[in-house]
Amino acid sequence: xxxxxxxxxxxxxxDDNYFYLRSCIRQNFFPGAEKVFLDILKxxxxxxxxxxxxxxxxxxxGYHSDIVPYxxxxxxxxxxxxxxxxxxxxxxxxxxxxxxGGYNEVMKTWKEFPxxxxxxxxxxxxxxxxxxxxxxxxxxxxDIIYKFRHDIAELAQYKLINKQTGKPLRIVDxxxxxxxxxxxxxxxxxxxxxxxxxxxxxxxxxxSVDYPERRHCCGFGFRHYLVKNNRSYSISNSKKKFESMxxxxxxxxxxxxxxxxxxxxxxxxxxxxxxxxxxSGDKNGIPVLSYEELAGLVLGYNPWDIGLQMHQVxxxxxxxxxxxxxxxxxxxxxxxxxxxxxxxxxxxxP
Amino acid sequence: xxxxxxxxxxxxxxxxQEAASVLAGLGYKVTLLEKQERMGGMLNKWSKLFPxxxxxxxxxxxVQVSANKNLSVICNADISSITKENGRxxxxxxxxxxxxxxxxxxxxxxxLFDATLKEEYGYGVFENVITSxxxxxxxxxxxxxxxxxxxxxxxxxxxxxxxxxxxxxGNTYCSKVCCITGVKQAIEVTRMWPDCEVFNFYMDLRLxxxxxxxxxxxxxxxxxxxxxxxxxxxxxxRQDKGLQLKAEDTLQGRPLRMxxxxxxxxxxxxxxxxxxxxxxxNTLDLDENRFFxxxxxxxxxxxxxxxxxxxxxxxxxxxxxxxTLESSRSAAFLVDKxxxxxxxxx
Amino acid sequence: MRTLMQRLGEDVRLKEGxxxxxxxxxxxxxxxxxxxxEYDPRSIVVTVQSGNEAKIRKLIExxxxxxxxxxxxxxxxxxxNNCPGLIIxxxxxxxxxxxxxxxSRLGRQQYLILxxxxxxxxxxxxxxxxxxxVPETHPEQGDVWRWIYQNKEAVYERVGANxxxxxxGAMRKIDRENLNELERIFAESGGNSFFxxxxxxxxxxAKESGFTDADGEPDMEKYTDFLLNEDNDEK
Numbered sequence: 001x002x003x004x005x006x007x008x009x010x011x012x013x014x015d016d017n018y019f020y021l022r023s024c025i026r027q028n029f030f031p032g033a034e035k036v037f038l039d040i041l042k043x044x045x046x047x048x049x050x051x052x053x054x055x056x057x058x059x060x061x062g063y064h065s066d067i068v069p070y071x072x073x074x075x076x077x078x079x080x081x082x083x084x085x086x087x088x089x090x091x092x093x094x095x096x097x098x099x100x101g102g103y104n105e106v107m108k109t110w111k112e113f114p115x116x117x118x119x120x121x122x123x124x125x126x127x128x129x130x131x132x133x134x135x136x137x138x139x140x141x142x143d144i145i146y147k148f149r150h151d152i153a154e155l156a157q158y159k160l161i162n163k164q165t166g167k168p169l170r171i172v173d174x175x176x177x178x179x180x181x182x183x184x185x186x187x188x189x190x191x192x193x194x195x196x197x198x199x200x201x202x203x204x205x206x207x208s209v210d211y212p213e214r215r216h217c218c219g220f221g222f223r224h225y226l227v228k229n230n231r232s233y234s235i236s237n238s239k240k241k242f243e244s245m246x247x248x249x250x251x252x253x254x255x256x257x258x259x260x261x262x263x264x265x266x267x268x269x270x271x272x273x274x275x276x277x278x279x280s281g282d283k284n285g286i287p288v289l290s291y292e293e294l295a296g297l298v299l300g301y302n303p304w305d306i307g308l309q310m311h312q313v314x315x316x317x318x319x320x321x322x323x324x325x326x327x328x329x330x331x332x333x334x335x336x337x338x339x340x341x342x343x344x345x346x347x348x349x350p
Numbered sequence: 351x352x353x354x355x356x357x358x359x360x361x362x363x364x365x366x367q368e369a370a371s372v373l374a375g376l377g378y379k380v381t382l383l384e385k386q387e388r389m390g391g392m393l394n395k396w397s398k399l400f401p402x403x404x405x406x407x408x409x410x411x412x413v414q415v416s417a418n419k420n421l422s423v424i425c426n427a428d429i430s431s432i433t434k435e436n437g438r439x440x441x442x443x444x445x446x447x448x449x450x451x452x453x454x455x456x457x458x459x460x461x462l463f464d465a466t467l468k469e470e471y472g473y474g475v476f477e478n479v480i481t482s483x484x485x486x487x488x489x490x491x492x493x494x495x496x497x498x499x500x501x502x503x504x505x506x507x508x509x510x511x512x513x514x515x516x517x518x519x520g521n522t523y524c525s526k527v528c529c530i531t532g533v534k535q536a537i538e539v540t541r542m543w544p545d546c547e548v549f550n551f552y553m554d555l556r557l558x559x560x561x562x563x564x565x566x567x568x569x570x571x572x573x574x575x576x577x578x579x580x581x582x583x584x585x586x587x588r589q590d591k592g593l594q595l596k597a598e599d600t601l602q603g604r605p606l607r608m609x610x611x612x613x614x615x616x617x618x619x620x621x622x623x624x625x626x627x628x629x630x631x632n633t634l635d636l637d638e639n640r641f642f643x644x645x646x647x648x649x650x651x652x653x654x655x656x657x658x659x660x661x662x663x664x665x666x667x668x669x670x671x672x673x674t675l676e677s678s679r680s681a682a683f684l685v686d687k688x689x690x691x692x693x694x695x696x
Numbered sequence: 697m698r699t700l701m702q703r704l705g706e707d708v709r710l711k712e713g714x715x716x717x718x719x720x721x722x723x724x725x726x727x728x729x730x731x732x733x734e735y736d737p738r739s740i741v742v743t744v745q746s747g748n749e750a751k752i753r754k755l756i757e758x759x760x761x762x763x764x765x766x767x768x769x770x771x772x773x774x775x776x777n778n779c780p781g782l783i784i785x786x787x788x789x790x791x792x793x794x795x796x797x798x799x800s801r802l803g804r805q806q807y808l809i810l811x812x813x814x815x816x817x818x819x820x821x822x823x824x825x826x827x828x829x830v831p832e833t834h835p836e837q838g839d840v841w842r843w844i845y846q847n848k849e850a851v852y853e854r855v856g857a858n859x860x861x862x863x864x865g866a867m868r869k870i871d872r873e874n875l876n877e878l879e880r881i882f883a884e885s886g887g888n889s890f891f892x893x894x895x896x897x898x899x900x901x902a903k904e905s906g907f908t909d910a911d912g913e914p915d916m917e918k919y920t921d922f923l924l925n926e927d928n929d930e931k
Contacts, residue, residue: 022866024823026866027866031857032856035866051864053863053868053871054874056822056870062809065766066785066788066792067806067809067890069886069887071885072886075881075884101768109712113708116708123881124881127880127881127883177768178767178768184772191772216769217765226809230802233728237728237732266836266841267836269838310851310855311840312839334854335854340847340851343839343843344839344842346839
């Protein structure tokens with residue numbers, strides 16, 4: 001078990017007054033996760049977090065697929081900082097791992113090469129008239145959940161316990177590469193024995209389970225997923241992870257990266273289509289949840305309010321293990337209570 | 351005249367003891383200070399020595415000194431300060447001990463790299479990952495190396511450069527003795543378990559000693575030890591507590607994944623942390639690798655940057671046993687020479 | 697004319713990513729692309745380190761530099777604090793600036809990425825948005841996504857998103873004023889001219905390869921079709 005990090009990474013995580021920076025992929029595939037994150041911060045933890053309508057994509061996916069040059073990326077990051085500055089906020093709460101790595105990369109460049117910062121300031125000012133101050137704190141939203149994990153545990157209505165067996169849920173984690181590999185000091189526990197998710201899991205009563213390919217990439221690979229002909233790279237890397245997890249019979253996968261969350265969910269389905277098998281011992285597959293979604297469950301949110309019906313691998317088997325009080329009949333009802341139709345099937349194998 | 355001269359030697363490993371017996375033999379008053387309870391230092395941790403598999407105990411016995419009219423030995427003396435007043439050095443530890451001397455010889459030795467810092471190898475987390483020093487302990491006990499579950503290992507991997515030549519570990523220098531130690535330990539593993547496959551993962555095989563290449567040849571020819579040129583990137587643990595290794599076979603230009611039952615990490619030699627303390631209130635200096643800096647690395651290797659303080663052994667840089675002993679005798683010679691030149695001046 | 701090495705050196709990321717390589721292979725060891733392709737980040741670093749123009753030219757004209765997945769798993773391991781992934785980014789930039797990218801199959805795909813992600817960014821302010829993930833071209837997204845896609849408005853509303861509407865919230869409409877700022881940033885910082893460069897070289901290659909309309913001008917629809925279907929066995 002990779003529980004106790006030998007090299008302590010002490011990273012400062014701001015306590016309050018955040019500027020929320022959304023993720024393209026998370027909004028697209030798991031909008032409920034961002035919704036519940038904001039709700040937990042505001043209404044359960046009593047924090048001030050601003051959701052500003054003017055912020056745009058950081059263009060990180062374009063940057064890492066090499067169509068957006070670094071100067072442009074820096075100016076886009078500068079614009080996010082300018083919006084924060086204008087709102088009088090100094091703490092960024094970042095939803096996306098690619099952005100998180102990107103903001104840190106830009107900050108590092110500016111520190112070492114002040115002429116790059118000057119260029120970004122000039123580009124931003126000429127283009128928009130905006131000015132910015134460097135944020136005091138940049139935290140990923142998983143850092144913030146990590147920081148308040150014990151507060152959440154105190155408010156919890158559910159523990160990560162398999163009520164059918166009485167044992168802790170067995171949970172494997174996948175840390176998005178750009179969370180701590182680019183700058184190990186920016187991730188809780190560092191690059192090698194990262195603890196940001198395992199500490200959350202354990203604080204809420206679950207069991208964090210190690211597996212050999214824990215540090216391997218999910219396989220997004222930017223251009224490897226974006227171009228249809230290249231996707232075999234992406235699925236092969238995810239498969240490698242599933243094969244590595246399989247013997248440990250995990251009850252679920254927790255991720256901190258929106259892209260990884262999506263890929264680990266969808267590729268299980270695609271692999272089942274190709275190979276006719278799952279890695280979970282059942283037809284459903286291993287449910288994949290983000291830390292916000294898991295926090296939502298622990299705090300007793302209605303799973304359909306927080307968007308868990310948008311996952312391909314069905315979360316209901318997990319809810320049943322937790323003896324979660326929910327109404328399966330509401331899964332596909334719209335905001336007005338009207339049936340929206342439903343997917344042809346959920347899970348991996350029919 | 352020599353009996354009027356006091357010399358303090360810090361460290362009673364083989365370097366300190368060898369210099370002590372030379373200098374006491376010449377008639378100087380020598381005080382040998384050892385921070386541990388007993389003398390012998392790091393060599394106490396070793397079982398057999400490269401390149402001839404002779405016993406380290408034999409060396410320890412050979413250099414062993416005992417107190418006499420010219421030599422006093424003080425153990426449990428963790429010297430943390432050296433100052434010079436009125437032409438004499440005052441050495442003190444954190445308690446009430448004070449030792450005065452005309453000259454000081456540093457023989458403080460080295461520390462072993464803390465392998466837990468190399469987190470990607472999982473030492474201290476995965477129980478089948480051990481260090482070269484752990485292996486020596488097993489060898490010394492006379493037992494055979496087994497897995498955590500007490501089983502015979504089918505495959506052992508020996509990893510070079512752990513904490514050496516590595517900016518991430520803060521040690522960019524070569525620790526020099528690890529390559530040949532890896533060859534020696536590979537042979538020792540196959541002697542314990544003739545059917546066990548042994549792989550050495552190295553970056554550059556730096557077998558600098560005159561008989562070291564023949565040991566390499568022996569390892570390959572008679573023990574079927576395999577050498578892979580590629581630095582180990584990560585170790586992870588499998589469900590059966592076996593280990594999964596990732597490296598590149600750089601001579602093939604292909605990534606390589608391998609399972610092993612036991613991994614031995616060849617931990618490098620580091621400068622002692624206390625070295626920095628000893629540099630306070632005098633002009634002693636450390637080099638870029640935190641070892642004591644020589645006045646000149648060619649002709650004054652044993653002479654520090656503080657007049658009157660000399661150095662012996664692996665407090666100067668990583669050294670093998672034979673180099674350490676030669677270094678001590680050389681230091682003793684220079685100490686004696688310096689006293690004599692002072693006498694001439696007088 | 698600047699040499700390729702000069703061009704590479706002008707990018708600050710080369711200074712950040714390349715100190716000196718001792719060819720230990722620790723990067724290739726964990727590289728997902730090295731496991732999947734005939735690909736070796738170590739040797740790319742060695743080539744750039746050599747400064748050999750002919751070798752670097754060959755490299756930026758090859759498929760090789762496009763195999764990296766930008767996961768940066770190489771970065772935390774290097775004993776010399778190099779970052780092969782960052783060096784790759786610089787090679788890719790120079791490959792596109794000089795038009796070398798059209799000489800390799802994987803390089804040519806930059807035009808496809810520009811047409812999808814580039815267009816998404818400029819037109820919507822998002823790298824991806826629900827309407828862009830069309831189930832027919834994304835079969836891996838599965839039946840649940842198909843259902844979401846077909847019932848976008850209701851599903852996003854149900855989970856508290858603000859799809860295509862004014863104000864804050866997930867998948868909100870980015871208003872014109874913000875998109876104008878985005879455009880001006882791209883114009884000011886070189887993003888637009890970079891886009892144009894990719895288009896310019898892709899058009900020239902399309903024309904050269906016979907993807908033309910009745911007037912002999914490049915037919916980029918035909919070219920796009922060609923790129924979408926160009927696989928390993930081609931050429």
